[in-house]
Amino acid sequence: MIELQEAQKAQIKQKGNYAVVAITKHGVELARKLGNTFQNADVYYMGKFEKGDEKEKEIQLFTGSVRLLLPSLFEAYKGLIIIISLGAVVRMIAPLLKDKKTDPAVVVIDDKGEHVISVLSGHIGGANELTKEVAAALKARPIITTASDVQETIAVDLFGKRFSWVWDSAEKLTPVSASVVNEEKIAVVQESGEKDWWQYGRPLPENIKSYQSITEALAAKPDAALVVTHRNLSDDEKQILHNGVLYRPKVVVLGMGCNRGTSTEEIEAVIDETLEELNFSKKSVNALCTIDLKKDEAGLLEVANKNRWEFIYYIPDELNSIPIKNPSETVFKYTGAYGVSEPAALLYSGAETLALMKKKSGNVTISVAVIPY
Structure with a gap:
């Protein structure tokens, strides 16, 4: 927890190029969403909105006035994404301004996430392009007021x-x-x-x-x-x-089943081995999908949380709605579904075929699909 006090520089832990800052309940939800979307963004919000997973997600909490946090962020980051009213942000950053060649990009978002405003360093600092990317991520309206916009090209x-x-x-x-x-x-x-x-x-x-x-x-x-x-x-x-x-791109979907109590280490080892066999990158995994009977399976949950993958589970009727090549009466007897890993991967991905139909390894069954676009 960062405790902000007058005449004391905030001790932040910078990892990314952008800082996302929020001080309200709704702002925190937007900040967390952006933290998940932007790989190189560090999230900061007030400690009173702590949810319990901040350490795991490397979110930094603070107490005291956000005004005391901004000087450290202004100095450290390439861009600041601030979910606070525009007027308040302008007053807080005014004493920090030095030169348009060195000042970071500053983007402001309203508390409802409806407007994303380019405030500072629109061209050289990249705030205009950052505004467009953040607005697209939130499905918000980008507000850019510079007379001539940045080059319309790829950032x-x-x-x-x-x-x-x-x-x-x-x-x-x-x-x-x-x-x-x-x-x-x-x-x-x-x-x-x-x-x-x-x-x-x-x-x-x-x-x-x-x-x-x-x-x-x-x-x-x-x-x-x-x-x-x-x-x-x-x-x-x-x-x-x-x-x-x-x-x-996040296009790889893992359909999985396992025996009760299967260790996290065994589950992840099977995933790593399977992705290597398929020549797929682990960074492209989007979701881990299974049956609702496994929604509390500790090993599956831990692997999904550790890798920041979506964890999705389906009821038997949903799984049975997907035709599979080799339905299992044995699996149906114990779960109510004729298959788990294969239909789960197909359901989430929307693919017509699997990249890996089904592989059994120890206590784990895995199927793999790729989301088509």
């Missing part, structure tokens, strides 16, 4: 953030961003994930081209690349990352 460090995409490594974010801004030859290769990432009402800029495969993109010899896939790349394909960023 590399925010690409796909509203869909919760994550990157494998931040190493090439800066040079690839420079290539995009400087209108160099950019290749985009997307094998999976949401397709509606381009939000402008016009075609992609001429310097940005989409390719069907990494091989095709490499042949075009781009200056930089953005690759979106749940798949692990081959050694030859990794050449594209010489000046490229690899994004992981």
